Amino acid sequence: MEDMIKLRDIGSVIADDVSPSFDVFRFKALANEYVHPGSLVASAINNQTFILGRISGSIEINPHESPSRTAVRHAMQIEADYPGEELSTTVYRIYEADIIEQGIITKSGVEIIEPMDMAKAGQPVFIPNEEVISKAMGFEKESTNALVMGHTRITGENLTEDEEEIRENVLLKPDFIQRHVFVGGTTGSGKSFATGILIEEISKFKVPVVILDSQNEYISLTEELEGRVLRPGVDYTVRLSSLIESEVLDLVPTLRGTVGYELLAFSFLALKREIRERARQEFGLTDLIRRMESDAPTLEVKESSLRLALMRTQSSIYRHDFIGERTNWVELIKRYPVINIDCARLDLSQLQLVVGATLRELQNLRLKKEIPPYVIVLDEAHLLVPEGEDTACKQVIRENVRIGRHYGICMILITQSPVDIDKKTIRQCNTRFIFALEPDQLQALQGIKADATEEMLQRLPKMPRGTCILSGTYETIKHAIPIKIRSKRKTTPGGVAPDIFKEVKEVWKK
Known part of the structure; x- marks a missing residue:
C-alpha cells in the first residue's frame, strides 16, 4: 500500500x-x-x-x-x-x-x-x-484546469542543480479567486512577483483583470499580456457622479464654513437622487454648477455668495484632471484582458478618490450585467482600507469584498503592512499568501492565519525569497502549508529597484 x-x-x-x-x-x-x-x-x-x-x-x-x-x-x-x-x-x-x-x-x-x-x-x-x-x-488535479503557483517545500528539495526538474504541484482551483485573495509580505519578500504570477494565471482563463497600480509594479506585465495602461488625467477620467458627497466636499475645502458648502452638498445630493430615481444616468461639473445656480434661491444664498461658491467649486474640481467624462469600461473590458490604472503620480487623497470612483463604476456596470465577472488588484491596500479610519474608498472596497462572491467581483489585496489594514476586510479574503513579515506585522495576522502555527510564521524570514505560507478557509485551502512560488514568469517582473551606484558611476560622474 x-x-x-x-x-x-x-x-x-x-x-x-x-x-x-x-x-x-x-x-x-x-x-x-x-x-x-x-x-x-x-x-x-x-x-x-x-x-x-x-x-x-x-x-x-x-x-x-x-x-x-x-x-x-x-x-x-x-x-x-x-x-x-x-x-x-x-x-x-x-x-x-x-x-x-x-x-x-x-x-x-x-x-x-x-x-x-x-x-x-x-x-x-x-x-x-x-x-x-x-x-x-484541496488542490486541482491537472495544471490545465488550475492556477499554477509553485511547489510545496516537501518535494524537490534535493534538486539544487536545475529547478526545471521540480514539478509544480501547487495547482489552485480557479474558483478560489471568487472568495478574494490576500497577499502580505515585507518589501523584497516576493509578494509582487507572486501577484504577477497570479495575474498571469487568471488571464489564461479569460477573466478580465483591473489593476489599481500605485507603484508602477505591473506596467510591463500589462503590456506583455496585451493589456492597456491608463493614466488618470491623461487618458483616464472618472465621472463626477461616481463620487460620493464627502469626496466632493473634500475637493473644495475653501468652501468650508460658508453657505456655499451647504449649497454644494445640497445640489450634489439632488443630482445623485435623480440618478437613483433614473431621471438621469450621470452628471459632470457643468451639470453641478447649473444645479447650484438653480438651488441657490431655495437656500436663500445671496448673489455674491453664489458667485464665490461657483468660482471656488469650478476652479477646485477643474484642477483635478482625472475628473471628467466617464471611461467606456464596457469597451475596454471587451478589448483588453488586463487594464492597469497607473496611479503612481497621485497623492494619497487622489489615489483613494480614483480607486473609490473606479470601483463604484465597475460595480454598477456589473450589477446591471453590462460587463462580465472581473478581478480587481489593489496594491498598497493598507492605504486604501486603513485600520481605524473610515474613508469613502474603504467603504466601497469593503462592500465589494462583502458582496463580490455573489456577483462575480473578485478582489486581490496586497500589502506590506498588515497591521495597518482593516481586519474585517482581510478576514473575508479566504485565500492568503503570507510572505516574510516583521514580528509586529505577524501579530496582525492572528485572526486570519487559519491553522498556520506560530512556528511556521516565525520561520518565514529565514526561508528563501519567494517562500510563503499558503492558507485559507476550508473551502479554498484546507490547511496552511509552506510553498515556494515558481521562479519563472511569462512576463517581466516590475518594481525592480534601480542601481543607484551604477547610475552615478555611468551617468553623473562623467
Whole structure:
C-alpha cells in the first residue's frame, strides 16, 4: 500500500508521554533525513489507511552534548569523540507532527477524510506523494484546469542543480479567486512577483483583470499580456457622479464654513437622487454648477455668495484632471484582458478618490450585467482600507469584498503592512499568501492565519525569497502549508529597484 502513496521513508513513530494521540504523533528520524516545519508526513495504520500530519516541531537528543559533558571537555580541552547520527544509538532527532487528515486507499485512488485514528507506534513515517498532498490541500488535479503557483517545500528539495526538474504541484482551483485573495509580505519578500504570477494565471482563463497600480509594479506585465495602461488625467477620467458627497466636499475645502458648502452638498445630493430615481444616468461639473445656480434661491444664498461658491467649486474640481467624462469600461473590458490604472503620480487623497470612483463604476456596470465577472488588484491596500479610519474608498472596497462572491467581483489585496489594514476586510479574503513579515506585522495576522502555527510564521524570514505560507478557509485551502512560488514568469517582473551606484558611476560622474 505504502509504495502507492509515498516518496521515501524518513523515520518511524515512537511512543512517549504525548505520542501517539488523536492530535499528534512523534517519530524518530532516520539518519540524515530532514523535513521542514509545515511539511506533510504520513504513517500507515493498516494496509488501506494512513494518517497525514504536518510537522510542528523537532528536537535533537544527544547526551554527549549535555551542559556538564560539554563543560568537562572545554575545561580539559578534549575534542568530542563519539559516532555521528548514522552510527550512534544515543544521537537522534525527534519530530512532532499535528494530525490533520486521514487517507484511505480505494480502487479508484486516494480518498481524504477527517482524522479518526491515532498513528501506530513502530510504523514507518514517510513523505507522501503529490496525489496525497494535492487531495489533502484541496488542490486541482491537472495544471490545465488550475492556477499554477509553485511547489510545496516537501518535494524537490534535493534538486539544487536545475529547478526545471521540480514539478509544480501547487495547482489552485480557479474558483478560489471568487472568495478574494490576500497577499502580505515585507518589501523584497516576493509578494509582487507572486501577484504577477497570479495575474498571469487568471488571464489564461479569460477573466478580465483591473489593476489599481500605485507603484508602477505591473506596467510591463500589462503590456506583455496585451493589456492597456491608463493614466488618470491623461487618458483616464472618472465621472463626477461616481463620487460620493464627502469626496466632493473634500475637493473644495475653501468652501468650508460658508453657505456655499451647504449649497454644494445640497445640489450634489439632488443630482445623485435623480440618478437613483433614473431621471438621469450621470452628471459632470457643468451639470453641478447649473444645479447650484438653480438651488441657490431655495437656500436663500445671496448673489455674491453664489458667485464665490461657483468660482471656488469650478476652479477646485477643474484642477483635478482625472475628473471628467466617464471611461467606456464596457469597451475596454471587451478589448483588453488586463487594464492597469497607473496611479503612481497621485497623492494619497487622489489615489483613494480614483480607486473609490473606479470601483463604484465597475460595480454598477456589473450589477446591471453590462460587463462580465472581473478581478480587481489593489496594491498598497493598507492605504486604501486603513485600520481605524473610515474613508469613502474603504467603504466601497469593503462592500465589494462583502458582496463580490455573489456577483462575480473578485478582489486581490496586497500589502506590506498588515497591521495597518482593516481586519474585517482581510478576514473575508479566504485565500492568503503570507510572505516574510516583521514580528509586529505577524501579530496582525492572528485572526486570519487559519491553522498556520506560530512556528511556521516565525520561520518565514529565514526561508528563501519567494517562500510563503499558503492558507485559507476550508473551502479554498484546507490547511496552511509552506510553498515556494515558481521562479519563472511569462512576463517581466516590475518594481525592480534601480542601481543607484551604477547610475552615478555611468551617468553623473562623467
